[in-house]
Amino acid sequence: MPDNVSNLSEDRIAYLEGLVSQARTAAAAFTQYTQEDVDRIVKPMVLAGMEQARRLATLAVEETRLGVLEDKAMKNMVATEFVYNYVKDKRTVGEISHDPERGLVEVAEPIGVIFSITPITNPTSTVLFKCIMAIKTRNAVIFGPHPLAWRCCQEAMRVMYETAVKHGAPEGVFTCLESPTVPDNNWLMRHKDVRLVDATGGRGAVKAAYSSGKPALGVGPGNTPVYLEKTAELDMAVVDIITSKTFDNGTICASEQTVVIDDEIYDRALEKFADLGAHICTPKETALLGRVLVDPETGMARPQAIGQKAIDIARFAGLSVQPHTKLLIAPIQGVGPAYPLSVEKLFPLLTVYRAKSVDEALKVCVDVNHAGGRGHTAVVFSRNDEIIRKFSDVIDAGRIIVNSPGSIGALGGVYNDMVPTFSFGCGTGGGNSTTDNVNVYHYLNIKRQARRTQMPMWFRIPNQIYFNRNAVESLRQFPSRSTVIVTNPLLEQIGHVDTVRRNLAPETRVHVLTIPEVEPNIKIVAEGLEVLQFYKADQIVALGGGSVIDAAKIMKLKYESPEADLEELGAPFLDIRKRVAEYPVGKTNRARLVAIATTSGTGSEVTPFAVLFDHERGRKVTLVDYSLSPDVAIVDPQFVMSMPKGLTADTGIDCLTHGLEAGVSVYASPYTDSNAMQAIRLAFKYLPVAYENPQDEEARTMMHNAACIAALAFSNASVGVNHALAHAFGARFGVAHGRANALMLPHVIRYNASVPAKFMPSPHQRAYTAHKKYATIAELLGLGGVTIAEKVDRLIAATERLLDQLAIPRSIADMGISKEDFERAVPDLAKMAFDDPSWRTNPRMPLLSELAELFWMAYRGRGRASEQPTEVEALAYAHQ
């Protein structure tokens, strides 16, 4: 407990403890109420408040000696009727909102016991307002009224309480401190059973609330600047300002304080103010008011003036004014200590400033705003939207009231559609937690029930795929005036380019661009781009393996979107739908891209991927976007009949890896599964045949189709950790991609089929299914086995047999890489593999240590991975 509460007597503490106990019990009982229960209670409370509005206003004026009875009565009515109009249809119990499309449900939970400080300026209206909010939200409130307003507050609370209990509210739901003191407040604010402090009052009370260590709504003083801009509707503005500033003798903290008036209308504005009952002070009178009304020690207006009439303030200062004077207007030439009246004045005295320009006007408004009014309220009168926008930009205020009165406007619901309130959040500028008009939602803990959602998936493939022998003839149907064939020198030598040329539409002008058979880099792309631009290509035929087709994809991207930043487009991402990089959209399809595959592995002819080698950084950048997908794919086996055996093996295993990884991917779908499974089946059946008998046309055709079909699967389901490992290992040791995949493959199947150390977060997966999907593949291949574990074992064994048939080395060691070199490389390899986006769809989230271990397993070689399952793996199989 703070020092200033230690002098509370035992009796006082017992009294306060009793209030909390009563409120706590009421709050607990209140949790059992339904929405209908609380709504049944709120309505009669509002009617009772309306009924008693004038009487309560009278009590407030009598007790506080502040303000205007009629205005206070109106405030009591706003606090009940307008607030009710806002809350009556609001759900505040249980489920309060439901967004079935997003699977989000908001559920309201009451806070419990709220300790609420209320001000002297708006005593009864604030109590009425908070009582209605509390019942609507099933909370209990202990009121701590201003010491000079506690009797009227207690009476307002009594009216509300008796009506509420009569209609079913729990006993003890409201209590009010008698003869409240600051130590009482401090004690209550820190009580363990008080869940929220809601302080509407002066600086001290608000600061104490925020210092209590409790969640707090602290709403304090302001200093409202008004910009009266030259385009404003002057008559309306003057009436609004007078209405607002004289309302309840200026006690509302949102009321106007300093009006900054454009030079062009300054004199006319002051004339109008004077015509409507304002007294325009001379410089001497202004100085006198500043000396009398502002305490030079604190720099704040003297409390004696608060809520008093203009003529009484004038009299108090020794000024002679007309008896009908309703407002004092004091011209000032600046803001700050040299101009004492530039502070908040909760009485009918308004300062005005003549501004020579918009710039000067805005600066003075900012100065006023920062002289005690940050976060609160500001007002602008203008018909110029740009001025209003600029004013809103530069002024720090929770409420920017436009072309209407500040005080009544800020209350909400009268001049605008803001939420009705008697508590103005001032944001961090005012040391508050909110800029809102405090309302029922601030009296609730809103729980978000988030249902599992499944993002829409996709299956996107090129528009046209032509396959089987002589599919290349389909080229004739595509008209072109200028076609660039992108290929490599070897394919030109062996006559493939001529085959393509013969099959192009007759009128086509053809240029052949040969590029090296290496992964494309910036230089190759740039040179290709120049060729495309020079020949004004309207068709690009990419004839080659993955490297050539990837190069053509990137050339087309740059051809159609020269501004595309390849480095940015290749930036890493976790989820393709949420990545930072933005690929060009709405670009013109200047050139049709026809991809003719001359290997049976990468499937680049249908994929949205392209790999670019970044020489400067010594790394591969993978570009991924469906805009990269070729427009037409030609899968014609005549282009692969001459593939050498090694290339047949490596690319064939790449195809198999695509199928296996897409099959167990967390993005796998029935659409991709059908392709993945078919590709796997074809690869197991025809790859050994194509390898042993390169001229077997059926085997070549089926493997060519398998590569394309696998690519359709992984274009949509993506790949997995096998590719991440292979990319890192291949780049470091210069090993062909397919071969690198082959070295990892059996180990990755074993790895994915065991219980993950870390599951991959994926809303698409309802359970861990990788091992089951491998078992399904084993069934499809007719490998036998009874249990899932046996089937997985047989799939691994079959994969290893296939690799042996293809004469692929059994281990990384067998490739002549020394253990010392490999040991040095493994830490970096693991990091590179981890940074590779390929594993983002792997069913099992790899740890760095696991990646390193997988590299070591590949180093030691196949046949060993399945020999001795680890403890974790054994556990996985035991659970099947």
Next chain:
Amino acid sequence: MPINETLQEALEKLDGAAGEVVLDFSSVRRVDPAALRMMEKLAAAAGEKAVKVVLRGVNIDIYKALTLVKLTPRFSFQ
């Protein structure tokens, strides 16, 4: 019998209770602040007399209200 009266009766009969008192809440939909206060008294008295108070059939809304006034550890629930 309304729950408040039942609680009052239980409080009065606590002296004669032999080790355990069972209160059936299965037909009670809601408890008011007075009932909660009565239950606080009952828990205190039972604690002094080493009598176990068992609440049977308490619905979840009442259970939550009892939790908020920290009474759940002081009763047994069936």
